[in-house]
Amino acid sequence: MPHVDTYHHAHLRAALLAAAETEIAEKGVEDFSLRRVAKRTGVSHSAPKHHFGDARGLLTALAAKGFQRLISAQNERKAIAGPKAVDQLLAAGLGYIDFALQNPALFRLMFASDRPNKDDPELSSACGAAYQHFITQALEVGSEPDQATGIYAIVHGVADLLVSGRIITMQSMTASERDFRILQIFIKNLPIINQ
Amino acid sequence: MPHVDTYHHAHLRAALLAAAETEIAEKGVEDFSLRRVAKRTGVSHSAPKHHFGDARGLLTALAAKGFQRLISAQNERKAIAGPKAVDQLLAAGLGYIDFALQNPALFRLMFASDRPNKDDPELSSACGAAYQHFITQALEVGSEPDQATGIYAIVHGVADLLVSGRIITMQSMTASERDFRILQIFIKNLPIINQ
DNA sequence: TGTACATCAGTGAACGCGCGTTCACTGATGTAC
DNA sequence: TGTACATCAGTGAACGCGCGTTCACTGATGTAC
Numbered sequence: 001m002p003h004v005d006t007y008h009h010a011h012l013r014a015a016l017l018a019a020a021e022t023e024i025a026e027k028g029v030e031d032f033s034l035r036r037v038a039k040r041t042g043v044s045h046s047a048p049k050h051h052f053g054d055a056r057g058l059l060t061a062l063a064a065k066g067f068q069r070l071i072s073a074q075n076e077r078k079a080i081a082g083p084k085a086v087d088q089l090l091a092a093g094l095g096y097i098d099f100a101l102q103n104p105a106l107f108r109l110m111f112a113s114d115r116p117n118k119d120d121p122e123l124s125s126a127c128g129a130a131y132q133h134f135i136t137q138a139l140e141v142g143s144e145p146d147q148a149t150g151i152y153a154i155v156h157g158v159a160d161l162l163v164s165g166r167i168i169t170m171q172s173m174t175a176s177e178r179d180f181r182i183l184q185i186f187i188k189n190l191p192i193i194n195q
Numbered sequence: 196m197p198h199v200d201t202y203h204h205a206h207l208r209a210a211l212l213a214a215a216e217t218e219i220a221e222k223g224v225e226d227f228s229l230r231r232v233a234k235r236t237g238v239s240h241s242a243p244k245h246h247f248g249d250a251r252g253l254l255t256a257l258a259a260k261g262f263q264r265l266i267s268a269q270n271e272r273k274a275i276a277g278p279k280a281v282d283q284l285l286a287a288g289l290g291y292i293d294f295a296l297q298n299p300a301l302f303r304l305m306f307a308s309d310r311p312n313k314d315d316p317e318l319s320s321a322c323g324a325a326y327q328h329f330i331t332q333a334l335e336v337g338s339e340p341d342q343a344t345g346i347y348a349i350v351h352g353v354a355d356l357l358v359s360g361r362i363i364t365m366q367s368m369t370a371s372e373r374d375f376r377i378l379q380i381f382i383k384n385l386p387i388i389n390q
Numbered sequence: 391t392g393t394a395c396a397t398c399a400g401t402g403a404a405c406g407c408g409c410g411t412t413c414a415c416t417g418a419t420g421t422a423c
Numbered sequence: 424t425g426t427a428c429a430t431c432a433g434t435g436a437a438c439g440c441g442c443g444t445t446c447a448c449t450g451a452t453g454t455a456c
Contacts, residue, residue, distance in 0.1 A: 046402080166351075246432090
C-alpha cells in the first residue's frame with residue numbers, strides 16, 4: 001500500500017494539527033502560515049482546505065484541542081497529588097501553569113489571539129469546559145463563587161505573567177523551585193486553602 | 196507657516212503612535228500594517244522609517260507608551276480613592292483593569308505579542324517600572340513579597356480574562372456592577388486586605 | 391466477480407493582493423562665513 | 424544681509440516576497456447492481 005501515507009491517509013487532519021502546533025511554537029502565532037504548515041506535513045498547500053476550510057478553521061480547531069489539553073495537564077498533576085480537595089485544587093493550579101509554560105504559543109492562541117473563531121461551537125464548548133473544570137474544583141474546597149473566580153484569576157494570572165516573562169524572578173529557577181514559589185503565592189493569598 | 200502640519204512637522208512621531216494605536220484597536224495586533232498607519236496619518240508609507248526605523252520599532256515604542264499609561268490609569272483611580280494604603284491598592288487594581296478593558300488591543304500588544312522588541316531599553320524600562328509601581332503599592336499594605344506577587348497576579352489575571360472574554364458573567368454588567376464584583380473577588384481572596 | 395459510477399482527498403499551477411523595504415529624489419530648514 | 428552648503432524629513436515609484444485562495448485535474452476508494 002504505497003499510497004497510504006501520502007494519499008487519502010486518515011491521519012492528515014491530525015498531522016496538520018500537529019504541524020500547526022509546531023509552527024506556532026517555532027514562529028509564534030503572529031507569523032503563522034498555512035503554506036508552511038502544509039510544507040511541514042509534506043502535503044500540497046491546498047490540501048488543508050478539505051479538512052479545515054481555511055487557515056482560521058485550522059487555528060480554531062487547534063485552540064479547541066488546546067483547551068482539552070489544558071484540562072489534561074491539570075489531571076496529570078492531580079493524579080500524583082494527595083486526595084484532599086485542597087491538594088487537588090493546588091495540583092490543578094500547578095497543572096494549569098505547567099501547560100502554559102510548556103505550550104506558551106498555544107496558550108496565547110487560546111487566550112490572546114483573534115485568529116481562532118470564537119463563535120465556533122467546538123471551540124467555545126472546549127473553552128467553557130476548561131473554565132468549568134477549574135471552577136468546579138475551586139468550589140469543591142468550599143469557596144463562594146467570587147472566591148472561585150479569584151482563585152482561577154490568580155492561577156491564570158501567574159500563568160500569563162510567566163508566559164509573557166513579566167515575573168522576572170522565576171526565570172532562572174528550576175521547575176521544583178518554581179513550583180514551591182507558586183505554591184507560596186497561592187497559600188499566602190488564598191485563605192480558603194488554609195482552612 | 197503653511198507647511199508646518201505636513202512637512203517637517205514636529206508631531207509626526209506622536210501622530211504615528213496615535214494612528215498605530217487606532218490601527219491595533221480596529222484591526223487587532225495580528226493585522227497591524229505599517230502602510231495603513233501611514234495612510235491614517237496622511238503621510239507616505241515610507242515616512243515612518245525616519246522616526247521608528249521599521250514596523251517593529253513603532254510597535255515597540257507604542258508598547259512602552261502603553262506601560263506608562265497603565266501606571267497613569269492606576270493613579271487616576273487612586274486620586275479618587277481614600278487615603279488608606281489598602282484603599283489605594285484596591286484603586287490601583289481597578290485602574291489596572293480599567294486600562295485593560297479600555298485598551299484591549301494595546302494590553303495584548305504589551306503582554307501577549309512578539310512584535311515589540313523586548314530587548315529595547317525604553318520598553319523594558321517602562322515595563323519594569325509598571326511592574327514595580329504595582330508591587331510597591333502591594334508591599335505598602337504590609338504584604339510579604341510572595342503576597343505582593345499574588346496580588347499582582349490576581350489583578351492581572353482578572354484583567355486578562357476580561358479582555359479575552361473568559362469571565363462570561365461580567366460581560367453584560369455596567370461598569371459599577373463590574374467594579375463591585377471585582378472588589379468582591381479581591382476582598383474575599385486576599386487576607387491582607389482585611390487586616 | 392466484474393463493471394460503472396460517484397465521491398473523496400489529494401495535486402500543482404495560477405491568481406491577485408498587500409506587505410515591508412529600498413532608493414533616488416526634493417524641498418524646507420539651519421548654519422557658517 | 425546674502426550666499427553656499429549640509430542636513431533632515433518627507434515623497435512616490437518600484438522591488439520582490441509570501442500569503443491565502445481558487446480551480447481544473449487526477450487517482451484511489453467505496454458502492455450499486
